Amino acid sequence: MFLRILCLIALVSFTSCKPADKEVETIKTTEVDKTDNDILHLESPDGTYTNLAALLEEHKGKVVYVDYWASWCKPCRVMMPASAKLKERYKGKDVVFLYISIDTKRNAWEKANQEEGFTKHSYIATNYPKAKIFQLRNVSSIPRYMLYDKNGRMIDDNAMRPVQPDLITTIDGFLSL
Numbered sequence: 001m002f003l004r005i006l007c008l009i010a011l012v013s014f015t016s017c018k019p020a021d022k023e024v025e026t027i028k029t030t031e032v033d034k035t036d037n038d039i040l041h042l043e044s045p046d047g048t049y050t051n052l053a054a055l056l057e058e059h060k061g062k063v064v065y066v067d068y069w070a071s072w073c074k075p076c077r078v079m080m081p082a083s084a085k086l087k088e089r090y091k092g093k094d095v096v097f098l099y100i101s102i103d104t105k106r107n108a109w110e111k112a113n114q115e116e117g118f119t120k121h122s123y124i125a126t127n128y129p130k131a132k133i134f135q136l137r138n139v140s141s142i143p144r145y146m147l148y149d150k151n152g153r154m155i156d157d158n159a160m161r162p163v164q165p166d167l168i169t170t171i172d173g174f175l176s177l
Contacts, residue, residue, distance in 0.1 A: 034049075034126070034127070035127075037127055037130045037131050037132055038131075038132050039051045039052070039053060039127075039131070039132075040052040040053075040100075040125060040127065040131040040132075040133050041125070041126045041127045041131070042055070042100065042123035042124065042125060042126065043123060043124050043126055044122070044123055045110055045113055045118075045122065050123065052066075052100075052133065055098060055123075056148060056152035057152060059096045059152075060150065060151065060152055061094060061150050062094040062095060062096045062150060063094060063095045063096070063147070063148065063149060063150060063171055063174045063175055064095075064096050064098060064147070064148040064152070065086075065095065065096070065097050065098070065145065065146075065147055065148075065159065065171070066098045066099075066100060066145065066146040066147075066148070067079075067083060067097065067098065067099045067100070067143060067144075067145055067162075068100050068101075068102060068125075068139060068142050068143065068144040068145070068146070069099060069100070069101055069102070069142055069143050070101055070102050070103045070109075070112075070142055071101065071103050071105075071108040071109050071111065071112035072103070072108065073142050073143065075142075075143055076142055076143040077112075077116075079143050079161055079162055079163065080116050082161070082162040082163040083097065083162040084116075084117075085162070086162045086167070086168075089168070090171070093175065094150065094175060095171060095175065096121065097121060098121050098122075098123070099116075099118060099121060099122040099123070100123050100124075100125055101122070101123070101124045101125065102124075102125050102128040102129070102142065103124055104128075106124060109124050137157040137158075143161065144158065145158070145159040145160065145161060145162075146158075146159055147159040147170070147171075147174075149174050149177070150174070150177070155170075155174065156170075
């Protein structure tokens with residue numbers, strides 16, 4: 001246990017020394033250039049625009065677990081029940097689960113949203129695969145998970161899957177900071 005805590009402290013120390021990535025900068029304008037691929041552009045099921053930076057800013061003070069998935073991805077869909085259990089475990093705590101689809105067919109994504117029971121925190125990436133985060137973080141396959149600390153800084157760009165028990169230890173560790 002001591003070794004895990006020591007590793008967690010080391011991880012925080014090393015990740016907090018990195019300069020902030022462009023995608024976590026807060027967007028200050030109301031009009032956004034949706035062709036700017038430095039930003040991950042997102043839409044909710046009701047068509048509302050947002051972006052990853054704005055979501056991280058909105059959820060400051062919470063640990064954020066991002067699940068990149070698609071309706072056609074069998075391994076992604078197989079992980080969804082474990083993700084739902086994990087989300088239930090952290091209900092009422094300072095943890096947010098964001099589901100970002102890389103679907104190119106909006107209607108397939110909307111149908112999958114309904115099948116998975118997503119009522120909030122589900123988005124479609126409108127500039128996949130051009131958004132810089134996909135190149136910077138070498139997102140070439142899904143499912144892919146990323147974990148952000150309470151300050152919106154990336155902790156892990158290839159985080160554990162929701163079925164891995166050590167993910168709970170990691171999230172709990174960052175909740176306690």
